[in-house]
Amino acid sequence: MELVRTATDAGVTTVTLDSPANRNALSTPLMRELLDALGAAVTNTSVRAVVISHTGPVFCSGADLKETAEARETGRIPAELLGDVLAAIWEFPKPVLARVAGPARAGGLGLIAAADLALCTREATFAFSEVRLGVIPAVISATVLPRLAPRAAAELYLTGNVFDGVRAAEIGLVTAAVEAGELDAAVTAYTEALVRGGPLALAGTKQLLRRRPAETIRADLAELAERSAGYFRSAEGREGVTAFREKRPASWVPVTPE
Structure with a gap:
């Protein structure tokens, strides 16, 4: 059972x-x-x-x-x-x-x-x-x-x-x-x-919500800026920005049957 x-x-x-x-x-x-x-x-x-x-x-x-x-x-x-x-x-x-x-x-x-x-x-x-x-x-x-x-x-x-x-x-x-x-x-x-969020971005955001900050604000901002840049440079980030500019759903968004 x-x-x-x-x-x-x-x-x-x-x-x-x-x-x-x-x-x-x-x-x-x-x-x-x-x-x-x-x-x-x-x-x-x-x-x-x-x-x-x-x-x-x-x-x-x-x-x-x-x-x-x-x-x-x-x-x-x-x-x-x-x-x-x-x-x-x-x-x-x-x-x-x-x-x-x-x-x-x-x-x-x-x-x-x-x-x-x-x-x-x-x-x-x-x-x-x-x-x-x-x-x-x-x-x-x-x-x-x-x-x-x-x-x-x-x-x-x-x-x-x-x-x-x-x-x-x-x-x-x-x-x-x-x-x-x-x-x-x-x-x-x-x-x-x-489901409209990028899979990798969602996973990364969950990590972000639970991370411990660095000892100083400048160290914290440097680490966060590095993370941000990595996502913008990623294939998922590039697709998301392109989809937004082209006013279409990103490739990862599930297709809903009509």
Whole structure:
């Protein structure tokens, strides 16, 4: 039984968590299938962006606690594999967007934070529920804390309180919260914009967003100017500038069937 399904259309691969019976919990089999799906999307040159979505009313309930209890003494705890999943999403060379149409808890928030963009419904709920289970949100902190306002992180980590999509957008966990009936249209609008970017430029921009600045402003500007010049001189950069001047889509923009 597949726990993760994939479908590709117009340059966008949708990776769907499909284990609604346990609220898309992060079991070892589900995470391994998710890693496989991401790996396939990396090597497929027709894939320009990835959307992480879900079936059922819950986006992701966090770690599979039943498996965790069984593996505590006998094997690898699922939370240990979660680090590999979060790193794969964070380091993914193509844009990743999380589509959240329902509740997310604990490790599920790590997935959302690892994505470059995240859209949720206003009614979706979130919680860092770890402390109420006597554990800590350790692994997901690598992706969550760079996103969240520090005071909000302290409040929500320590209390485990539930918050809605509007608050999630206010504190930086998601890009935007929209009405439930508008979610898919909002996802499509973002993916249509993403596939218009040059593949190498998108990968380079993701690196730019996460780079550490040089020690001085002049050193930083020199390094950035060198990067900029390299992209302008590249075949992709030349094609993009030519396409703009000729008022036509660049060669990398997927052709949409009429």
